Amino acid sequence: MRPTKRDELVQKALKAFYQNGFTATGMDMLVKETGISKTSMYKHFRTKEDLILAVLRLRDEQFRNWLFRRMEELADTPAGQLLAMFDALGEWFSEDGYKGCMFIKASSEFQDRDHPIHKQSAEHKRILETHITRLATDAQLANPALVARQLLLLKEGAIVTAHLAHTEAPAADAKVAAAQLMAANASV
Amino acid sequence: MRPTKRDELVQKALKAFYQNGFTATGMDMLVKETGISKTSMYKHFRTKEDLILAVLRLRDEQFRNWLFRRMEELADTPAGQLLAMFDALGEWFSEDGYKGCMFIKASSEFQDRDHPIHKQSAEHKRILETHITRLATDAQLANPALVARQLLLLKEGAIVTAHLAHTEAPAADAKVAAAQLMAANASV
């Protein structure tokens, strides 16, 4: 039907929440930054929490599409794509306005394990793990599930460290580590 | 002189901020949870930000003391202590009320790279890296600085993942990875 205003709101809210944090971004600030009236917002979303959940759904789709496509562009073997993940991350870290992972931030502002926002953030990470595990399996690594978890630990660590230290260097460090871990769990 | 009230405030504020987040915890909530009057708080700290900085200083001291002591208790060689770091982390992840790393949270709520809170969080990570690099050097690893950064990426990743997935399993995964990385960069 009408995809316009609602999607525009979610997109602009994503930027605002990403740059300022969820709690610190008030609905009045969203009115100012999106140009959309508060009444319209509350016609689309019953609460601020519902809006945040929609933002996270968009971000999940956005991020996975970007990361997996970029990995495929950079390499054509499963093992190569796993390593290319860290090149893609390095590109992300170098972007202006890089502020870390939205889901880590969300789960750290909404800490209750039963909170919908916390649960949805965890779900995003679970989907990523499924995909990476499949790649590790296709790469015929000895212990694909373990290697996938190891590489994802490196990914999360690099995301956090790049944000804290304001450098893209962790991507390269993580890539070297990933290569060594994949060598240690080489093909069956 | 008088170590009592001020330190008591900082300790209780640490708990409150850790459990509820910095922005989400108001000064009135601190009054309620610490039993210390607002006037007293503002006699010790000019602003909420100053209080948060004091909390982070305490947490930095607390965390480093705990981690390094625990690593020494669990192993007596430098290489063993590096691996023991992940056993210590596993114990931390299993604690009731584990909510991730306070500095990651702080830096993600105060994102401006020039913000004192952000800078102080980065400083904590830098001190950790210095210590771990020294251990890696003492362990006579081929590339001690690189291995230290790799292990710290695993550490940050495990901290974040344990919080999101509500399991201490990432500590064990990270330990296996750390052992493989140390083997790949074995003694000179």
Add this chain to the structure above:
DNA sequence: CTCTTTGATAACTGATCGGTAAACTTAATA
């Protein structure tokens, strides 16, 4: 016995929080 420090209590500031209400415009549809 004062004096100063330390702290508590409570009321208050202006701003902002998430969310609501009423009146209105616009545009597509039936």
Add this chain to the structure above:
DNA sequence: TATTAAGTTTACCGATCAGTTATCAAAGAG
């Protein structure tokens, strides 16, 4: 043409935000 939905503006709600002011009690130090 009448209706409906989407959107606007403006004002408002009670609660809470960080921070202030004024007053009073207690206790250690000269």
